[in-house]
Amino acid sequence: MSPHLTAAEATDVGNPVVNIAIFGVFVAVTLVIVLRASRQNKSAADYYAGGRSFTGPQNGTAIAGDYLSAASFLGICGAIAINGYDGFLYSIGFLVAWLVALLLVAELLRNTGKFTMADVLSFRLKQRPVRMAAALATLAVVFFYLLAQMAGAGGLVALLLGIDSTAGQSLVVAVVGALMILYVLVGGMKGTTWVQIIKAVLLIAGAAVMTLWVLAKFGFNLSELLQGAIDKAGVGGEALIEPGKQYGATGTTKLDFLSLALALVLGTAGLPHVLMRFYTVPSAKEARRSVVWAIWLIGIFYLFTLVLGYGAGALVGPETISSAPGGVNSAAPLLAFALGGEILLGFISAVAFATILAVVAGLTITAAASFAHDIYANVIKKGEVKPDGEVKVARITVVVIGVLAILGGIFAQGQNVAFLVALAFAVAASANLPTILYSLFWKRFNTSGALWSMYGGLISCVVLIAFSPVVSGKVDPVTGASLSMIKDTSIDFAIFPLSNPGIVSIPLAFLLGIVGTLLSKEKPHPEKFAEMEVRSLTGAGAEKAVVH
């Protein structure tokens, strides 16, 4: 690759034919693996929980694969490249959040549940209303998470293929959606776990190579790298290494930073697709091992993103990133192009693409499981359903979710994907986490408390997002262009000033759980709590691995 790129060539990144060839090979390989792995899919335990036969390290790598989505790679790199130190909060919050999952949730959940979060929540509460609420919360979290992945997919392809037109990008989102439906329909959980493992290894290896490459360019001196980013940004570049570039302007934006920090740290342990992964291992001890593995892999990856973000700032420059197709989310692929030309760009993009596909598949199967298992089998059919009937409904749900994701992806184009994922975290922390913790640790907690907390957290969170600047009314002060999802700047119903609702909705949900519990006259079930507590701590009666 010639280092003497002109400005005109620089916006048209790489050769689309090379990009797509590398991508196509990768997708073909993963599909073959899915088809091979899917031969053993027989029961519902196979389809949802991979037969519970994965080892801790395998499952930990798959968890890292699930977690390191487009948000972690494309979103965080972009946030650090453009906003410097403020973008670093995403890495820290996303990582520290795993301690909540490790210490308070993973093992206890593995010991008491079967397939989904709702199994645990409805353990000692009234089955049907709690399952319904948990399933709805799951669907809401998955919806916001999918929006983010689709926005990332759209931006990435826009950059790869040089597609600027809205119609072209919409077509690409449709193709991604179709591939994802195929993945899940054919493979089930066992298939997606293997895809996650392969993809996590490729993503972490690719990021490691790029990190070493960037550091080598700056004599393995982090301070020199930061200086490079400062110099490239021009006037005011010093702000990149100081806090407050994005969130420091006013008291309201500082409150937004706090709100984001709260949602990030409390969101992970309430993410249904992450919780579901604890059921793909044979025991609580393996669940622990898998989380320890995941924390190491995820933490190391986030250290890479710090270097990659500043590296993109230093070698590509914030202005070039912002004006490229895909905007802020294109920092990492542009950095790959600056380092290794078309080949590295093609490889990194293929990995990023596989990342999005795999995460979308994981999310979709969670949504499908929660609809088929919680709403259809337990609420509509009241538990009287054949296992294969449930799987059939799950497959139909996959198709429906696929279509919704395609529509949502078209709507959410152009937003930073890490920011969008943080909204899913806020929903998870508001609707799910309080009830999970209360039902595991608070003897008196009852159905009424769970419903107040889940619906209160879910509704307040979603309503606050709808009336936030994310959806309408945010205008770039320099260009006058809309920064919200609704591009018409004359429409403005943003009456809530914060872009992340966590600081309001999360404490509210915790409070409602207490109020709802205390106001209810429901009879306590000490025998159910005893069973849950004993099982959660000792593992007695836990679901075993499926033997083939």
Place this chain on the structure above:
Amino acid sequence: MTDVSAVPGPGPAEETDYQRVQRSPEFQDLRRRFRNFVFPMTALFLVWYFLYVLLANYAHDLMSTKVWGNITVGLLLGLGQFVSTFAITMIYARWANRRFDAAADELRREIEEDEL
């Protein structure tokens, strides 16, 4: 006493096996050990995390102070969050593997044999 199902003491006639286990000193001890470990640890990392967030949000001058080259206090504290997360993870895993699992496994065996 090792057989938890034989814990003495009067209880309501309809008390379940799980309730008997729950009342047993072995289980109470297990529960206390678990809570005494994870609750203070959770409080510790949450306080440390929010201390960091508040400093990054409201103490810009301190966080922008350069320690060496362009390496600021804020960057070092941020990296410190990584170090503490890795440390707590390993400390917990060690504790659970060495101190907690054996006791939990023994109780589980007793319960499952009793039920069969």
